[in-house]
Amino acid sequence: MKHLRWTIGLLAIFALVAVSCGGNDDSGGSAPAAAPTEAPDDSMDESGGTADDMDDSMGDDSMDDSMGDDMDDSMGDDSMDDSMGDDMGDDSMDDEMDDSMDDEMDESDAEPVATEEPEVDPCEAVDLEATDIGITSDTITVLVMADVGSPLAPGLFQGSIDGVKAWANQVNSEGGLACRQIEVLEHDSAINPTETTNGFLVACEEAFALVGTTALFALDTTDLQSCADAQGNEIGVPDFAYITTEPPHQCSVVTFATSRPNSECPYAGTGDRAVQSQVGHVQYLLENVSSELNGVYLIPSDLPSTIATSMPQVRAFQEIGVVIDGEPGISGFTTQSEYGAFIQIMRDNTSNFAYSGSDDQSMIKWRSEAEAQGLDADSVIWMCQLACYTPSFLEAGDVIENTYIWIWFLPFDEADTNQELADFMEAIDDPFPPAWAAGSWADGVLFEQVVNEIVAESGPNALTRQAVLDGARNLTSFDVNGWWSPADYSTTENIMPCFMLMQVQNNEFVRVHPAERGELDCNPDNVVGLTRDWGAEFGG
């Protein structure tokens, strides 16, 4: 009797499933869209006659393969240049580019309403079409995904969303992009892999591209890379991200990050991986501050991905002659008093170098504890990275004095040296915005540049995901109009050679190197590439 019950039950359940699964087709990724028409190439020719004079723009220099020290000067010059058009030229690393968009932007800069110009408007010459998902005749929809709404940490990367919206507003106020207005959709990835995947799915169905992605848990990018375009080709959604922490995101073929991970792709997740690390700042210290450096590097060890980004840098420091006395791991659960152990290592080895691969709060704890333990802070070079470039770091007061910080873009207080930075600071309306706001803005600019090149080449109706992907993959140098270290998107050996070094002096971030405002140090030797099994390198 009992067996009978079980059998009947199971059979019935399977029968029901079979019935309810009848229409089993996936409804995802099949958003209907108007059949895209090939953009008529000749439409551009009509409007392309008024090409800006590109010869004296900095495009040439940026293209220069030998990005030597002269880079600094050239970039400085460029940034000081008043002309908007030149900035745009710098954007588009293409010599032959017939840049009508630039022209249009130029005019809109002078006159808010571009359409009032009696000149031939490239946008009026064509009937704008819905060329792909997320594009209509008058809008381009982009999606910004960021970790914002975790129940325990709401508001985390809100800055990314603000950054993208500010960028979109600015582009729209200047006449839009590809003759269309940008609409921004938001998605909260909530520090959660499922919500992150959801973001990819929403982008696939409703947006043309992802811009400003700041999601820590992009563990599975299959949906991102296999998303079908309006024609049903599974080519993926272009993803212009700020950070890519997880290997599947780093190695996604449709993802273009403005903070390049400099890590080899494809990558199996374990085993050896070639990674290039910035060491220019420590090289500078070795040459100018102390010829011998020995000390402690703190590895943020909560996540495998943070270990994987810190370890290459430690080894690269060793490569250029720094002696590492200890490389302890720290987690969010490490109390300040437990930093006493690291200070003890420094004492035992009379260290003169202390580098934190973690964030501002960690550096504050470390330095506070050093002070509490009576360590002579002046005998040590304290150093931190972008994560310490925050207002809350300064709030710690005297205790963080003299800490060195390196970043790969011009600091926020040098808006007078770079037009893009000035625009950003004005649009974001925050005297000290979070770095991810800048990063997401940079993503916007990257997207804008790729789109502009397509439009310039083949007209506003050539804009498809495929075109954007192709454009981005062929981009050999992008430097956010001179604001950021240039990055090469055409190769898997991603190099971001530039940096600038600051120091906290009298509770302010003060530029140390290069001495000239508006400059980055772009010596190619700044980057050291090493191949190891980075997970196994970590001692714990």
Add this chain to the structure above:
Amino acid sequence: MIFGVRHSVAVAAALGTLAAVIIAVLTWKGAPVTSETFLVTTYIGLFLGALWAMYATGLVVVYTTTGVFNFAQGAIGVFAAFLYWELHVNRDWHSILALFVVVGLFAPALGVVLDILIMRRLRTASLVVQLMVTVAIMVLLLSVVGDIWEADTPRRVPYLFGINNGIDLGPSQLPWHRLIVFVVAIAIAVSMRFLLRRTRIGTAMRAVVDNRELAALNGARPNVVSSTSWALGSMMGALGGILIAPELGLDPATLNNVVIIAFAAAAFGALRNLPLAVVGAMLIGLLRAHTGAWLDFGPDFRFAHLSIAPLLLLFVVIALPQARLEVGRLAHHLRRHERYTKWWEGLLGCGVVILLAAAFSGGWLDFGGWDPGAWGSRELNSANEAMALALIGLSLVPLIGWAGQINFAPLAFAGFGAFVYLKLAGDTGNGYWILMVGLLCAPLGAIVALPAARLRGLYLALMTMAFAQAMSLIFFPHPWVMPIIGTGRQFPHIDLFGITFDDRRGFFMLMVSVFAIFVYALVLLRRSRYGRRWMAINDSQAAAATLGVPVVWTKVVVYAVSASMAGIAGVFWATVSGNVDSVQGFDLLLGFNIVLLVAAAGVSIPMAGIFLIFIPLFKGFGLRLEDAGNVDFLVTLLDIMTTYGPGLMVLGMVFNPRGAIFEMGRGFSPILPWRSDARAEIAAENAQKREPEIGELGLERPFTPEEVIAIDRRLEILDDVVPKEGYGTSRS
């Protein structure tokens, strides 16, 4: 007693020390051991210990005097620390004033409010309800903190007297802040010990927990006493939170997790012995500081030093003297007939589940103007995750709902299932291995049950929590367990009956059908002798044992069944996201939330488990509505429900201990045409309500003076190490 002759403790201590020595030898970092380093490390350890001792003292005081173990102790600390930050840092109040307002006014008020609104009503509730309610308070407090103080900016709470003023100790110095924390922690512990053991009010406080009526006869006012206890406990939590915040930074989850260390310390003192709890806290502090200084666990065990507290908790709880069999609590309801769910009713329910899921997700139901239509891939993706969690939740139905065995480690079981599947099926996605997973997870459940079988409810809860924490710190982050992959899916799409479930709708329906099978299996299990026995040991282990029911074996079986279900659910859970985040994926809070949901559902009847299907259904429905964008208030409502819902529902258990779903079911069943019995019962109930209740003879009989004297004598002199039953059983 604890350090006395007890063999189990001696053996446990010896084994623990041996294990510690072996680990130390294996992981020795090789740093030079200087007396200076040793001294500094020791001082760090003692200071950390003092911080945790403060939390532990609050826990012990509340437990000794009210009988409730407060899982929300850490969350109270979190709330207080944020409030202190708001007043002192954000509004520039003087630190002493802010400290006074938070610790002196706010914290006791919070404690008293909690006591009056909630805790007092829990007095007669079962242990499961008591625990769940404090966990719910924890989750709610943390959500409120997150809502008020958004995480968009990092916050720091400054040290009370600055960090760089202090006593010079040669090469290093001892800051005042730390000295004061140390002194205050010890002073609080000593004064609480004195209060409880040497003063009249203290005696009254301890007496109240054992017998309110009796204590009341002796002049104690139970309500005043319990409010005082909660106020004191809350103050200690608040002070602990404010003092530890400068050390850790203001992050709700991080700060809240500190409380696990305090749990371990309190358990070290058998939850009632203050001096031992303080010793335990110091021990953990010293161990943690010294492992940090001398040992090197390597990348694979990078969280090992953080897992000292959960491991110690596990160890202490297992080594504790064997608990006597529990005595059940009386519950009085109106007369109710027990009725088994018939097997065909179970089948019908499963059918309804499947059709409902298909209808919701397929957009077959018409909701008029609100109709959100068929689910897209995003809705399905979220619903799939919720569905997998519902499956995991279902595994708790026999364990918590029937056998009354609290288990905070459902995710650990699920994760283990995913791990086993990963090793068995590799990248083939062969679904038949799932059955094997079910078989292999059962022994894990049995292993957990063996120590659990001899533990009382609270220790059991603590043990499973420690187990979950230890698994998430040591086991899952190991790269061999959940290898990181560079691309694609770690868990491939499941391949079953020749179908690859690679589209989300198909996978959703696959999980729905597994859910239905689980529910049906539960219906049948509940009707079996095992189901009866599980419920019997929940009601009274002592009675079950005297009837010859092998209590240990019965528990082992129910744990094995639950682990097996959770393991299978874990495979689906892992497959939903494709890649399991080995660090965040097993977060303790997520586990708490699952348990809360199950407890809130009050799943003591198998069909109530069906309720869990509504979680994924509402999730998908809500997202779909959001996309449709036409009913904002509903979306907001669903949003609030998902954030605060489980917590609020569990708070509802204060008034309705059998859970919301149980009562809903009672309202629903008379509608079913064949349930004339339910209709009759309701009718009888209504008739009965109109008659005045007749007080029951015997139990309401007042105590005679002799009884009072005899028990009073015991209360005055009994050592509080003696388990509670000692009083009850010696009074015949």
Add this chain to the structure above:
Amino acid sequence: MALLEAEQVVMRFGGVVALDNASVDIDSGEVTGLIGPNGAGKTTLFNVVTGLLPPTSGRVKFDGHDITRSTVAKRSQMGIARTFQKLEAFNTLSAFDNVRVAVEKNHRAKWKHRRVGEVAHEMLGKVGLDEVADVTVGTLPTGSARLVELARALACRPRVLLLDEPSSGLNEEETTSIGQLLLELVADKDNDLAVLLVEHDMSFVMGVCARIHVLDFGKIIAVGTPIEVQADTAVRAAYLGSDEFRAAYTGVDE
């Protein structure tokens, strides 16, 4: 030789001596009483005999075997069953299922594979609870729940039955019928049953018990027939001032 013997049992809780060299022996075929003031240690003795508490020292013998170290379940299989003073019925189960749990555990060894339901109904019938068989015990009146416990204990087919205040919560009529049932059970030679009864209702105790042990502060202060015990001065002293005892005592005196 007595069927069940507790010899020199000492039970300490911390500093409190709950049982102080208490010795009790009971024989089959009769009801033995165990009385004493509250807190005298009666329930503790029950717990020691059934194995719920390990004694500090002393021995428990059943049918000549030393069972001091046996588990609760083992003792149950040997034939020791009990009820509880503080109700320990399975509140969420029906009365029928309460008994069923006991029958299922014992039906192979003791009920010769009779159908579980049949035995359970028979036991419920013995205590007069047929009508509430499917009522959840938690919703029954206390007195009925005690009867469920009794039926459950009987379902184990015990040789020694320990009853802890079975009459509390019952009315006079029900108490009488329980007394009658106990006498019938022990009288039936097939059952080979010994009953140890803890009771506050003195007329009940005096009515059914063949012998009575008196426990005070953990010590056995008197053993004998009801008449002997009533005459004992030590017992009188122990109960001095107890209204309850005086009332019962005078009642029996007449």
